Amino acid sequence: MNICFIMYPWKEIDPENDTSLALIKECVKRGHGVAMCTPANLTIRDSVTNAFCRVINRMEKVPSTLKSFYAKATLREEMLPLAGFDAIFFRANPPLDPIMLNFLDSVKDDVFIINSLQGMREANNKLYTAAFGDAHSNIIPNTHVSKNKDYLVRQIKESKADKMIIKPLNGFGGSGVILIEKSAMNNINSLLDFYINSSDGSSNYVILQDYIEGADQGDVRILMLNGEAIGAMKRVPGSDDHRSNVSAGGSIAKHTLTKTEKALCKQIGPKLVKDGLYFVGIDVIGGKLVEVNVMSPGGITYMNKVYKNKVKIQEKVIDFLESKVVDNLQAFDRRSRLRKRVEDA
Missing domain, CATH: 3.30.1490.20 (ATP-grasp fold, A domain)
Known part of the structure; x- marks a missing residue:
């Protein structure tokens, strides 16, 4: 399988804590071909959408840690057609570039994209949480x-x-x-x-x-895959900052989903899947949905650490990605066989 990660530059990766790197390493470990490009690297040549990619060279032995994998990985540069990949994993940081989505529109029927383009259009900013609220719901502040x-x-x-x-x-x-x-x-x-x-x-x-009471004690980051929670952690603000984001100095701790949080995940899961938002990070405070992160949800490495690698979330994500690619290939093969029967009739 060949996978293209559309993401931030390789040199900006945090080799110890980067979720994208964890996903890339898992793909390489399984023998998949991996290429990376930024949204600015997309181009059209002879009416075909291509990308100036950095391709990870095959490794005889994949290092066990992210840091060593990042240090030892070698890259080569190639211009490659996006429709030639089996899957595109979108991991670029906000804000969402609408022109970039127009490039990807040309290949969305040829390659599985996670998350879907229409889903990202609808959910790339913080307005998406309003889709889960109604007059009878207390799901959002x-x-x-x-x-x-x-x-x-x-x-x-x-x-x-x-x-x-x-x-x-x-x-x-x-x-x-x-x-x-x-x-x-x-x-x-x-x-x-x-x-x-x-x-x-x-x-x-x-x-x-x-303001949600208890927010000063932190929030909960939950990773959702195909509409179901696959991991969670508590993010606790630093002593000099009200924000619990790890990038803002917050710390992390184990977290077991409460009954309210499980009910919230069950309520929003079907809509996420319907919108093609298969891999999503949600932020919850006091049982209320604060944000839905669909572009580059993070947390895999931190969750793995607090649970001492007993739960390797990247494996679940790539398992799902592989299953979707197989489903698409089987559907294409079935259509081809049925069309041939009609042509031969």
């Missing part, structure tokens, strides 16, 4: 999204809570997430101006969300 500063200020003033969370719509890794308090209303206007107004004259959407 009360949320406002707007570019209108006056509206956002009014919502802060009218909120019964003393604290709220403000964050940019397209942020990731905890960047730009701020805890605000009514006692500091004098700073809210300038803060919203900073978030909404860009230097190029455009404006940005801002998310205003009810």
